[in-house]
Amino acid sequence: MEERNTSRKSFINYLLGGGFTLVAASFLYPIVRFVLPPKSTEAEPMAVSAGKVGEMHLNSGKIFKFGRKPGLLIYTEQGEYQAFMATCTHLDCIVQFRNDSESIWCACHNGYYDLNGNNISGPPPRPLERLNVFIKDDDIMVSKIT
Amino acid sequence: MKTYTTNLINWLDKRYNIKEIIGFITEKKVPIYKHTIWYYMGGITLLFFIIQVLTGILLLLYYRPTPEEAFESVQFIMTQVHYGWLIRSIHSWSANLMILFAFIHMFSVLLLKSYRPPRELTWVTGVLLMYISLAFGFTGYLLPWNELSFFATKVGTDIAGVIPFIGKFIIRFLRGGEDVTGATLTRLFGFHVAVLPGVIIVILVIHLLMVQRQGMSKPIGLKEVKKGMLFFPDFFLRDLLGWLFAVGILAALAAIFPWELGQKADPFSSAPEGIAPEWYFLFMFQTLKFFPARILILDGEVIAVFIFAALGIFWILIPFLDTKARREQKSPIFTTIGIFAILYVGIITILSYFVFK
Numbered sequence A: 001m002e003e004r005n006t007s008r009k010s011f012i013n014y015l016l017g018g019g020f021t022l023v024a025a026s027f028l029y030p031i032v033r034f035v036l037p038p039k040s041t042e043a044e045p046m047a048v049s050a051g052k053v054g055e056m057h058l059n060s061g062k063i064f065k066f067g068r069k070p071g072l073l074i075y076t077e078q079g080e081y082q083a084f085m086a087t088c089t090h091l092d093c094i095v096q097f098r099n100d101s102e103s104i105w106c107a108c109h110n111g112y113y114d115l116n117g118n119n120i121s122g123p124p125p126r127p128l129e130r131l132n133v134f135i136k137d138d139d140i141m142v143s144k145i146t
Numbered sequence B: 001m002k003t004y005t006t007n008l009i010n011w012l013d014k015r016y017n018i019k020e021i022i023g024f025i026t027e028k029k030v031p032i033y034k035h036t037i038w039y040y041m042g043g044i045t046l047l048f049f050i051i052q053v054l055t056g057i058l059l060l061l062y063y064r065p066t067p068e069e070a071f072e073s074v075q076f077i078m079t080q081v082h083y084g085w086l087i088r089s090i091h092s093w094s095a096n097l098m099i100l101f102a103f104i105h106m107f108s109v110l111l112l113k114s115y116r117p118p119r120e121l122t123w124v125t126g127v128l129l130m131y132i133s134l135a136f137g138f139t140g141y142l143l144p145w146n147e148l149s150f151f152a153t154k155v156g157t158d159i160a161g162v163i164p165f166i167g168k169f170i171i172r173f174l175r176g177g178e179d180v181t182g183a184t185l186t187r188l189f190g191f192h193v194a195v196l197p198g199v200i201i202v203i204l205v206i207h208l209l210m211v212q213r214q215g216m217s218k219p220i221g222l223k224e225v226k227k228g229m230l231f232f233p234d235f236f237l238r239d240l241l242g243w244l245f246a247v248g249i250l251a252a253l254a255a256i257f258p259w260e261l262g263q264k265a266d267p268f269s270s271a272p273e274g275i276a277p278e279w280y281f282l283f284m285f286q287t288l289k290f291f292p293a294r295i296l297i298l299d300g301e302v303i304a305v306f307i308f309a310a311l312g313i314f315w316i317l318i319p320f321l322d323t324k325a326r327r328e329q330k331s332p333i334f335t336t337i338g339i340f341a342i343l344y345v346g347i348i349t350i351l352s353y354f355v356f357k
């Protein structure tokens, strides 16, 4: 009799505890989903115009919009165009072209990349993401390398 | 007058039994000895917090949390609103002083070993208050949406990304997306003016009730402090005097060195030189840089972040780990840990300004 009673009690406890957990979970799940933002639906652009031919000086660089992210376009001393995503691979700052050292520099923690985007000194752990450059009419077009 | 108050007290006492509480407070004593001065530090921290609540509510009357308007609204506060520059300057200065005094308060409690039984939970709630204050500072920093705070927030939130598995989730949670954008501003604003105030009030009240209930601790070995003063009115009045002094210093700093606004943030321009978090994050930030990029097969930053997380938990658990102090014995190990922590944080912070840059 005693035995049956306690096992019945613990059965009811499990039922209550389990029910409570389920109710709590059904409250929490939508809240957690709500708090994490939806994935952006805006597609990355295929190709954008980063500037006009003839607009830049030799040995200079500029930031352009690659969709919602910044890109860096460089017109080298030799008259070549190079383009990269401008997001530093260290902690997300935006890099800049330095014409004094002909390199790419991140002011946040003094990181340097060469003109091929390779990390050469300071904390950046990886090269910058490189972009394709091609000329179309008088636009300097930039696209992702696929 | 006298009879009105007595009547009111009697009226309340019939219903809520408040004479018990009044009796408790009027008999409470604060020990007097050479370290009594440290008992004022928590009170000063509390004062600065109250000032934050008041000035924060005032700023809310004009501040607008969107990337298009945030910078302009702070500019408006500073140039058009009567005494707006002063209110903003006080909010910024008092934020820094609040954190400074929270540090002083915490380290003095650590060295006096006031955390030993029965006050373990006072320490635990105190450390939580410290962490929440840091969160206040971090979330508030972005709100003016200037260049410095924009990039510092990019860096600060990106550090979370090094945590394995959940790092990406934490970044998205903090930023409200992949990048620091208007979504981040709105989110951190919500934390700053709604979530954190709600949480801190609850913990602060618990912290203060515990202190009032248990009274001030006496350091180990000084069991027989003979002298004492009544908490009310003696200590309370001295507290007020300290507050007056602190308010004076705050007003002078805020008026003589108005807080700067800087340049508006532009998510499509290169980071300028001189990006740095607020001073109270510098020691962590600098430590991160001491770690090499790779340690064996692991990322140096991952290890650094884990060490900091472990230290953060260790700090909360100190009252339970300091077994000597629990037995009312001197515990030189924890004194050494405390002094080392003070020196490390102090020296690295100062060096960050002058040497590391």
Ligand code: HEM
Pocket: B049, B052, B053, B055, B056, B057, B059, B060, B063, B074, B088, B091, B092, B095, B096, B098, B099, B133, B134, B136, B137, B140, B141, B142, B143, B144, B192, B193, B197, B259
């Ligand atoms: C209930 C309390 C609070 C409210 C309602 C509040 C509200 C605000 C508002 C509206 C701003 C934006 C205006 C501006 O940037 O000048 C701001 C900025 C800021 N808050 Fe608070 N705040 C509160 C508490 C705190 C606390 C406790 C701290 C720190 C310990 C703090 C630290 C900051 C900082 C550092 C800024 C940036 C200041 C600046 O550069 O302008 N706040 N706060």
Ligand code: FES
Pocket: A088, A089, A090, A091, A092, A093, A106, A107, A108, A109, A110, A111, A122, A123, A124, B155
């Ligand atoms: S974010 Fe570029 S070097 Fe740190």
